[in-house]
Amino acid sequence: MGLPDKEEIYTYEDYLKWPDNQRIELINGQIYLMTPPSTIHQRILREIFTSFSVYLKDKRCEVFCAPFGVRFPEKNEKDIKTVVEPDIAVVCDKSKLDNEGCKGVPDLIVEITSPSTARRDKIEKFNLYEKYGVKEYWIVEPEEKIISVFTLQNNNRYGRPESYAVDNKIKVSIFEDLVIDLKDVFS
Numbered sequence: 001m002g003l004p005d006k007e008e009i010y011t012y013e014d015y016l017k018w019p020d021n022q023r024i025e026l027i028n029g030q031i032y033l034m035t036p037p038s039t040i041h042q043r044i045l046r047e048i049f050t051s052f053s054v055y056l057k058d059k060r061c062e063v064f065c066a067p068f069g070v071r072f073p074e075k076n077e078k079d080i081k082t083v084v085e086p087d088i089a090v091v092c093d094k095s096k097l098d099n100e101g102c103k104g105v106p107d108l109i110v111e112i113t114s115p116s117t118a119r120r121d122k123i124e125k126f127n128l129y130e131k132y133g134v135k136e137y138w139i140v141e142p143e144e145k146i147i148s149v150f151t152l153q154n155n156n157r158y159g160r161p162e163s164y165a166v167d168n169k170i171k172v173s174i175f176e177d178l179v180i181d182l183k184d185v186f187s
Contacts, residue, residue: 012080029081040142041112047185055178061092069101087112110138145186
């Protein structure tokens with residue numbers, strides 16, 4: 001099967017038939033082709049992923065980095081219309097993990113923006129992650145060296161973001177004692 005037509009509505013069943021050499025996200029049945037990340041994107045990804053990975057060693061949660069598929073739940077797996085590849089996903093319920101990635105909602109997601117993904121990360125994915133109940137969502141803006149952290153409130157909505165710059169440290173809300181120094185992330 002070749003690349004999908006951008007005008008159609010697709011499901012996870014279609015997604016599984018697409019070429020392995022093309023990274024594609026599916027959001028509400030619409031496809032989004034993913035471009036290769038920049039070097040700065042990969043450096044930031046490495047530093048944040050390493051902080052989570054070291055902290056989570058021998059703990060119940062696991063951290064994954066892209067490419068790692070997250071399928072948001074529907075009643076029937078064949079009806080799933082949203083499969084994303086967040087830059088980083090932390091999953092604390094291991095029953096959500098299978099050979100294809102995560103079937104269900106991760107506890108924390110990090111997206112590192114690029115000029116081609118910023119709008120999707122800040123609007124479409126923001127709304128998607130809020131709707132499905134991702135407890136903590138980070139939007140990393142490499143050029144500005146800013147991270148906005150959204151945490152799910154009691155009303156199941158994200159409140160105002162906490163914004164962090166290069167001289168700050170982020171206290172990760174879903175863990176009791178994890179603090180990430182942004183000097184390391186943006187160095």
